[in-house]
Amino acid sequence: MFVGHYGVSFAAKRIAPTIPLWALFIAVQLLDVIWAPLVLAGIEKVRIVPGITASNPLDLYYMPYTHSLLAALLWSGGALVVYRLLAAQDIVGRAGCVLALAVFSHWVLDLVVHRPDLPLYDNTAKVGLGLWNLPSVAFALEAALLFGGMWLYLGVARTPARPMLVFGLVMLASQACVFFGPPPVSDTAAALTALASYAAFATVVARLERPARATRRGAF
Numbered sequence: 001m002f003v004g005h006y007g008v009s010f011a012a013k014r015i016a017p018t019i020p021l022w023a024l025f026i027a028v029q030l031l032d033v034i035w036a037p038l039v040l041a042g043i044e045k046v047r048i049v050p051g052i053t054a055s056n057p058l059d060l061y062y063m064p065y066t067h068s069l070l071a072a073l074l075w076s077g078g079a080l081v082v083y084r085l086l087a088a089q090d091i092v093g094r095a096g097c098v099l100a101l102a103v104f105s106h107w108v109l110d111l112v113v114h115r116p117d118l119p120l121y122d123n124t125a126k127v128g129l130g131l132w133n134l135p136s137v138a139f140a141l142e143a144a145l146l147f148g149g150m151w152l153y154l155g156v157a158r159t160p161a162r163p164m165l166v167f168g169l170v171m172l173a174s175q176a177c178v179f180f181g182p183p184p185v186s187d188t189a190a191a192l193t194a195l196a197s198y199a200a201f202a203t204v205v206a207r208l209e210r211p212a213r214a215t216r217r218g219a220f
């Protein structure tokens with residue numbers, strides 16, 4: 001899954017408004033944000049196999065440190081610990097748990113779309129429901145999650161709705177390129193593109209949220 005993960009960010013923001021949206025954007029993609037440099041370093045492995053699923057050509061055959069269930073639980077716990085260390089004492093309660101759940105949501109949503117390439121632990125007992133083999137359904141799910149979460153967020157946010165909706169459409173367009181465009185030229189290109197997308201999306205959402213946060217007293 002790609003932009004659908006951000007639906008969780010927006011929904012989480014409604015539950016825990018003290019967490020900046022950019023941090024929630026990083027949280028829901030944290031497993032991939034760590035996956036990309038591990039691929040670049042040759043520690044986790046992916047190869048491009050056009051047709052391996054109907055919409056995604058990545059053969060993610062070795063990623064025990066980021067996308068096993070055990071690793072996802074550990075990274076979620078790690079995010080909670082880091083948040084508690086960094087955040088002000090008066091806002092750690094529910095917000096820290098929301099952040100940790102946002103990190104873990106990545107694995108749950110990946111489970112829906114991936115072929116059975118998600119290990120439960122190490123590189124074994126792999127699971128995945130394979131929705132990538134139904135591109136139209138998978139794309140609709142990404143859109144529904146993204147805009148469903150955004151709708152929850154915009155219901156309470158002071159952020160202007162229109163720029164955020166335009167941003168959502170841009171994200172969805174990039175999803176369409178991934179699904180229906182040419183495959184990446186290499187594993188390195190796939191990792192770099194993913195990392196650049198996550199950084200760009202988090203930067204833009206921080207910019208979009210800033211006017212609203214500037215007017216709210218006591219924000220994170």
Ligand SMILES: [Zn+2]
Nearest residue numbers: 031032106110
């Ligand atoms: Zn992932």
